Amino acid sequence: MTTTTNHAETYDPERPGRLLRTERDVLIPLLRGADDSAYEIRTCCPGWTVRRMLAHCGSALMRVVETRFEEGVYSPESNERDIAERADWSNARIVDELERGMTEAGEIMVKAKGRLDGVSLGEWVHAGDVRAAWDLPGAYGGDGLVDALPLLAEHSRRTSALPLHADVDGWDEPLALGVPDGKRPPARYIGDAPTLIRLYTGRPLTGTRYELAGAKETELPIFG
Template identity: 65%
Template sequence: MSDLRDVSDVRDPELPGLLLRTERDALIPLLRRLPDAAFAVRTCCPGWTVRHVLAHCAAALTRVVEKRFEEGVFSPEANDRDIAERGERSNLAIVDELERGMTEAGAAIAAAPDGRQDGIALGEWVHAGDVREALGEPGAYAGPGLAPALDLLAAVTRARGTVPLHADLDDRDDPLRLGAASGERPPARYLGPAPTLIRLYAARPLTGTRYDLAGATEADLVLFG
């Protein structure tokens, strides 16, 4: 029997690594130019500074590379422990670990069964946007990683069977299909900028944005916060 799935439903195992390396090349040079005071700037993540976010991201990727996934990993308590374990390291040492993780984690994520770690790469990219926004950098959730991030977002939401959504993006020629491939409810509709769509799925602040959403609420779209 022929495979009647949409080709867009087929997982691309190289996509998470591509996103991480693309973001590495954009973010790491910025971080290496920062004065130490900038690492203490608060981000949109409650209680976390730029340093906390980077330490969390570095720890998560190190776990992926080393295949360390003990029970409760990535819980708020485990995240706080990972950050605390890096408390004596310099800011640049944390940046070094993050760079290694962004370079090496793609292969491990690609090899994970059923794409179960793909969302980690997407979360890392969103956190890079959190850092850029906290530092006042332009294009917090945009930049060279936006195109692969959107493709990965579509893949992750389909894999997790979230609310179906048809997105017509101001800054992308072709529409994006997200969420469950089929179901009882018709797809919701989104019209607006791609970075704002990222903010919706990542539960990031929407102050100053403009978009149209029909057939779903903001809460329906939250993938992770």
């Protein structure tokens, strides 16, 4: 993928919904064409099969669509309860819910003015987890990167991550992540976009190539 601007510099409220819809159009056909046995394959998230991950993704998005944000929402305990509630659902029903959430959540995210953008990014990352579990190409990459990378940069600032300048393959300007604190110069990353996503989300790095200076890999993850 090639771009000619640093998309992270201008906030676009439509970006989270657009990322979800872009991913929906690729992911949902893959899910509907998979055998039931593929849903039982383990993902990189401990304890989660593909089915459990998709149940989490659909329930998380429906909480956005229905504006259900009780205390403790999106905690590990809340996520497990949501998954358990869908234990007797068919795989097709789980995919139906996910498709609806990916279609409808964007409008609510616009009104949230950035507060729910991390949900969109997390859903996109989980879609990459499914591809990785199924050994399919495109994990943490593809057409969604044009929106996912700016969302990653914005989320890193909201979470006060350490400052880092990323020279990303195919991007003409460094991507600025995190918040300068005056205590250390920005770290530097050189490599491709999917590997940067893996670093910031704590995904396996086996088989990747990149350069990282001024920070340790363990300092970068901002969510799992």
